[in-house]
Amino acid sequence: MKRTGTIIVLLVIVISSLIGIYWIWQKDQEDPIEYAAEQPETKTIVKETVATGSIVPKEEVNIKPNISGVIDKIHVEAGEFVKAGDLIAEIKVVPNVSSLTNAKNSIDQARNAVQTAKLALDNQESIYKRQKQLFDKGVVAANDFDLAQNAYNNALQRYKQEQVNLRGAQQNYDILRTGTTSGSLGKYAQTAIRSTVDGMVLDVPVKEGNQVIEANNFNEGTSIAVIADINKMIFEGKVDESEVGKIKEGLPLKITVGAYDNQKYDAVLDYIAPKGVEENGAIQFAIKGTLKAPEENKTNSFIRAGLSANASIILDQRTDVLAIKEALVQYDNETKKPFVEIQTGDQQFQRKEVELGLSDGIFVEIKSGISKDDAIKVWNPLKAPQGRGGYNG
Template sequence: MKRTGTIITLVLIAVFFSIGIWYIYTKDKQDPVVYTTEQATNRTIVKKTVATGSIVPKEEVLIKPNISGIIKEVYVEAGDNIKAGDLIAQIDVVPNVSSLTNAKNNIAGARTTVETARLALANQKSIYDRQKALFDKGVISANDFDNIRNTYNAAEQRLKQEQVNLRSASQNYDIIKTGTTSGLGNAATTQIRSTITGMILDVPVKAGNQVIEANNFNDGTTVATLADVEKMIFEGKVDESEVGKIKEDLPLEITVGAIENKVFDATLDYIAPKGVAENGAIQFEIKGTLAKKDDDTFIRAGLSANASIILEKAEDVLSIKEALVQYDPKTKTPYVEVATGDQEFERRDIEVGVSDGIFVEVKSGITADDNIKVWNQLKAPAGFGGRG
């Protein structure tokens, strides 16, 4: 029995010894982790969020006729630069038969009233002349003569008023028939002119189209859309998760897909107080005024654009890759490991600043000469630089 126990013990010792030798051999074949290092560099770090939208004019003016009719001729087209007062289109008035008949009847009635007033004035003048001769002879009193004179003056004023009414009826008839009349200038005209200096963005009508004047029941037909293309804005939307990070007067960097390698500066000047649900998310409208261009680049209205909203910016600051930063599991204090010798490192607590998600500003804790451990580097695959 003693001999059997001894044999078993020796066998176990041999097995464990073999396992130990195998473990040491396999560990020796594994590649040791050799950590590389990187140094801090000076760079400009920008923290930003992006909004999508388009470029539109700051103010668009819709030119509408002040009288209904049919477009006779259009003198401009989209893209033309015009000045205030320039002719845009000409209208032919198509009179309403009922209104035209009523206006004509009003003229006839006004003429009859004028003739009646003229006869009344002639009668009062005869009475006035007779009474004046009697007054000059002292036959009637001054009081009686004053009454007769006042009656004559009233008849004269009535004739003048009826003549004014006749002219008004005639002008109304001309307006209904032709769209204009003498003495009214631009108050009623068949010529449609620009009210501002700018560029024609759209002319939605053509010769032969019927147009309607703006009134209490109709917005009127738009004959042309104008805008000052030197004053453009960015209109876009940001998600509710980002709207809390932005505020008015923040700088914007606008990139337009149709204009390559060009960035336009702008200033955020409007954030909608109310969001709108779109595709299951709440979106807030924003607007930013583009700065005056320093070249002749033409930005067309309606172009799609992206706006980078600059939340924070640190220029020419000491920075490292954010992947180099580690955080204490208890205090959450940021730190890095700095090389002190060959594959020897020590912990350095640091103070971080602005981060763009890739690089982070380092305010204190290290210098540009320190070699910082790349602690999360991947191990090289077998066969690539490892031991055989």
């Protein structure tokens, strides 16, 4: 029995030795873990938020008629440049029979009023002349003469006023019939529609033969053309409520227009809506940014109104600072302080605490702790450990 126990112990020792030798052999066949290292860079780090929107003119002018009628001829097309006073379109007036009849009746009434005032004036003039002769001879008192003179002056004034009313009635009739008139009202009522500003014609929403309505207190009128100064463009967009607290007027913008190979334009944020609007369950705030002049943007690209664009709002910026990829930074489990591992030899690294600055989500500013010449451990190994016979995809 004693001999059997000894044999069993020896067998266990031999088997354990063989297992240990085999395990060591397996470990020797595995590939070692290798880590790469990266050096810090000098970079400009920009912290920004992005708003989506479009490019629109800062000021658009709708050219509207001051008289209703039918478009007889259009003299411009979208894309043309015009100056203030240039002819845009001509309107042919279609008279309203009822209005014409009323205007004609007004002329007749005004003409009758003029005739009545003329008879009264002639009568007062005769009385005035007779009283003057008697006053000169000392027959009538000065008081009676003054009464006659005042009556004559009043009759003359009434006659002149009725003549003005007659001219007004005639001009009103001419406007209703032809769309224009002579005299002081001619500059207000015309069939020729002219531009009121310098700029580019963005749109001509009417065609020849279309009816148009004049602008008045009850109707905004028909737009014949839309004109804007394309050198004064703005970005209109929206930002989420989570970002609106981080921005303020005066911040620089970088406008990216996808239609022009993602070309960027400089702008300045000059408006943030005081009230948000709910869209798809989120509160959005409207913003506006004025694009700098083409010569300031150093581009000759013609920015078309209505193009979709993205605005990068620069919240903070650090220029030419020491930076590393944020993925290289580790945090202590207890102190939560950031640190990196600096390469000291072949696959040998030493831990160093660092002070971080501004981050853009990819790179982070290093204020202290390492130098530009240090090599920092990349935590993703170049070669993972695996058995010699294992699958290596």
